[in-house]
Amino acid sequence: MELSDVDLNLLLLFERLMQERRVSTVAEQMNMSQPGVSNALAKLRRRLGDPLFVRGPGGVVPTPFALRLAEPVSQALATLHAALNPETGFDPLLATRTMTIGMTDIGEVVFLPALLERLSRVAPGIALNTVRNASVNLSDEMADGRVDLAIGLLPQLKGGFYQRRLFDQRYVCLFRRGHPLENTPLTLAAWREAEHLVVVSAGTGHGQVEDWLKRRGVRRQVRLTVPHFMSVGYILQRTDLIATVPERLALQLATPFSLSASALPMSLPAAPIHLLWHTRVHQDEGNRWLRAVVVDLFADTATPARKAKSGQKKA
Incomplete structure (x- = not known):
């Protein structure tokens, strides 16, 4: 299949349906009628040769093919959006923004005091929100843009994320x-x-x-x-x-x-603590700035960020 065979708007609709799982919600967000969404989805189904979504409790459920397609489509659209809407610069002293970090209860004790102290001096308009990794689906929340960063020992975050090793926890x-x-x-x-x-x-x-x-x-x-x-x-x-x-x-x-x-009387394996972020925010200047602050405060060594392979544990 050639790219010219697929309407970009159909991919935008596909991404919204993956996020919301309700035709009525997507119709409202995209300023379309529900029949219009259904017709567009039917067109995309014919192009791709797969149902993509089937009816389920309270909405629609993606097929296995749609689940495999979701991440590359999201990454491609995020890259295109970033190219068409370049940042004009991020000034932490002037920025007013709330950023959400996923972390464990240990992270709240170990990281938040020093991080908030730094932000109060260099970025007084930036507020923080934290979510516990056990209370939300952290992978989905980060992929959907509701969580900006994650810090800790988080083995559930796999492909589609960048990671930066901060230190090995003894x-x-x-x-x-x-x-x-x-x-x-x-x-x-x-x-x-x-x-x-x-x-x-x-x-x-x-x-x-x-x-x-x-x-x-x-x-x-x-x-x-x-x-x-x-x-x-x-x-x-x-x-x-x-x-x-x-x-x-x-x-x-x-x-x-x-x-x-x-010190313990036996040698336990050290736990690698990582800073993680999703591909979609890799180029976001505010996210990049906050990542640099975290690295400056907590990283033991200057290890470059890398993108984890699908299925590889990252924390």
């Missing part, structure tokens, strides 16, 4: 000051005999710690399991529990909660 043992383990070398036997607080953080890669321990048959006394890291400081402060947590989180929690950290 794990440490965290406990209250004055804990019986504080002034003695932490041996494997002492670590196993202590009572543990375990965090099972759904939707992140931090579960690799638990997987690693299970594969090697390392047993311990688990007294409490929680689904997130936000309560760790409060719990450790008032108990004799210990927790295995990312090192940078431990550094943030140590002072306000009177905690101490110790």
